[in-house]
Amino acid sequence: xxxxxxxxxxxxxxxxxxxxxxxxxxxxxxxxxxxxxxxxxxxxxxxxxxxxxxxxxxxxxxxxxxxxxxxxxxxxxxxxxxxxxxxxxxxxxxxxxxxxxxxxxxxxxxxxxxxxxxxxxxxxxxxxxxxxxxxxxxxxxxxxxxxxxxxxxxxxxxxxxxxxxxxxxxxxxxxxxxxxxxxxxxxxxxxxxx
Amino acid sequence: xxxxxxxxxxxxxxxxxxxxxxxxxxxxxxxxxxxxxxxxxxxxxxxxxxxxxxxxxxxxxxxxxxxxxxxxxxxxxxxxxxxxxxxxxxxxxxxxxxxxxxxxxxxxxxxxxxxxxxxxxxxxxxxxxxxxxxxxxxxxxxxxxxxxxxxxxxxxxxxxxxxxxxxxxxxxxxxxxxxxxxxxxxxxxxxxxxxxxxxxxxxxx
Numbered sequence: 184x185x186x187x188x189x190x191x192x193x194x195x196x197x198x199x200x201x202x203x204x205x206x207x208x209x210x211x212x213x214x215x216x217x218x219x220x221x222x223x224x225x226x227x228x229x230x231x232x233x234x235x236x237x238x239x240x241x242x243x244x245x246x247x248x249x250x251x252x253x254x255x256x257x258x259x260x261x262x263x264x265x266x267x268x269x270x271x272x273x274x275x276x277x278x279x280x281x282x283x284x285x286x287x288x289x290x291x292x293x294x295x296x297x298x299x300x301x302x303x304x305x306x307x308x309x310x311x312x313x314x315x316x317x318x319x320x321x322x323x324x325x326x327x328x329x330x331x332x333x334x335x336x337x338x339x340x341x342x343x344x345x346x347x348x349x350x351x352x353x354x355x356x357x358x359x360x361x362x363x364x365x366x367x368x369x370x371x372x373x374x375x376x377x
Numbered sequence: 378x379x380x381x382x383x384x385x386x387x388x389x390x391x392x393x394x395x396x397x398x399x400x401x402x403x404x405x406x407x408x409x410x411x412x413x414x415x416x417x418x419x420x421x422x423x424x425x426x427x428x429x430x431x432x433x434x435x436x437x438x439x440x441x442x443x444x445x446x447x448x449x450x451x452x453x454x455x456x457x458x459x460x461x462x463x464x465x466x467x468x469x470x471x472x473x474x475x476x477x478x479x480x481x482x483x484x485x486x487x488x489x490x491x492x493x494x495x496x497x498x499x500x501x502x503x504x505x506x507x508x509x510x511x512x513x514x515x516x517x518x519x520x521x522x523x524x525x526x527x528x529x530x531x532x533x534x535x536x537x538x539x540x541x542x543x544x545x546x547x548x549x550x551x552x553x554x555x556x557x558x559x560x561x562x563x564x565x566x567x568x569x570x571x572x573x574x575x576x577x578x579x580x581x582x
Contacts, residue, residue, distance in 0.1 A: 292405070293408070325512075333440070343450055346455070352542050354459070
C-alpha cells in the first residue's frame with residue numbers, strides 16, 4: 184500500500200515537471216518566433232541567423248536537467264523536448280525544409296528504436312517508422328521541386344512495396360527465432376546456430 | 378483579445394502551416410510512444426496513429442493516391458501483421474521485457490542525435506530551387522502513365538520481389554511437424570538426440 188502511494192507521488196511529481204517544461208519551451212518558442220531572441224543574440228555579438236540553433240541547444244539542456252530530476256515518465260519529457268525543438272527549428276523556415284526536418288526527426292526516432300529496443304517486434308516497428316520518414320521526404324520533394332511529373336511519389340510507391348515485403352519476411356524470421364529459442368529478446372540473440 | 382483576433386486571421390491565411398504542425402505534433406509523440414510504451418500491444422496500435430498522421434501530411438502535399446495507399450498498406454495491413462506477430466511471440470501480452478536495452482541505450486541515443494543534427498544542418502543551409510509549377514490535381518494519371526512506361530521494368534521487378542517475399546515468408550514461418558509432436562524443445566543437443574533416423578523427423582521443404 185505504501186509502495187503504491189509512493190509510486191503515485193512520483194507520477195504526480197514527474198507530470199508537474201513535464202508540464203513546467205512544456206510551458207517553458209512554449210514560451211521560448213514564442214519568444215523566438217516574435218524575433219526577440221534574435222535581437223538579444225545580435226546585441227551579444229552572436230549571429231542572429233543561428234538563433235533557432237541556440238534555442239534548440241537551450242531546450243535540449245533544460246530537457247536533460249528535467250530528465251535527471253524525474254524518476255519515472257522520461258518519455259513525456261522526451262516527447263515535449265523533441266516537439267519543442269522541432270517547432271523552434273522549423274517555424275522560420277520555408278515549407279520544404281519543414282517537411283524534410285520532420286522526416287529527419289522521425290528517422291532519428293526510428294534509428295534510436297532500432298538500435299536500443301529489446302523486443303524484436305519493436306525493432307521491426309522502428310524500421311517501418313524509418314521507411315515512412317523517407318517517404319515523407321520523397322513526397323515533399325515531389326510537391327516542391329518536381330511537381331510536373333511527380334517522380335518522388337513513384338519512388339515512394341516502390342518504397343511502399345519493399346516495406347510490405349520487408350515486414351512479411353522480418354516477422355517470419357522473428358517467428359522462426361521465437362520457435363527455436365522461446366524468446367524475442369534482442370540481447371539474448373547471441374547465437375549464430377542453435 | 379486583439380491578439381486572439383490576429384492569431385485567428387493568421388491561422389486562416391496559413392491553413393497549410395497550421396495543419397502541418399498539428400499532424401507533426403501528432404506524429405512525433407506517438408512515434409516516441411511506439412518505442413517507450415511498456416505495454417507492447419499499445420505501441421502496436423500507436424503505430425496506426427503515426428501512419429495516420431503521415432497520411433494526413435501526404436494529403437497536404439497533394440499526393441492523394443499515396444495517402445490512401447499509405448492508409449491501406451501501412452496503417453491497416455502492416456500494423457495488423459505486427460500485432461499478430463506480437464500475439465504469437467508473447468501470448469499473454471504482458472510487459473516482461475524492459476523496453477530499452479541498457480547496453481545499447483547510450484549508443485542509440487548518440488547515433489540518433491548525431492544523425493538528426495547532421496541532416497538538419499545539411500538541409501538548412503541549402504537554398505532549394507523550387508519549381509513554379511503546381512501539382513496536377515489529376516496526378517494519379519501521371520503516376521499511372523509513368524509506372525507503365527518509363528518505370529515499367531522496376532514495376533515488374535517489384536511484383537517478382539513481392540512474390541518471392543511471400544513464398545519466403547511462408548517457408549520461414551511454417552511450423553515444423555516434428556516439434557508439434559515432441560513438444561517444446563529448446564536445447565540443440567536435445568533436438569539432435571530426439572531425431573528419429575528415417576522419414577518422420579526431417580522437416581519437409
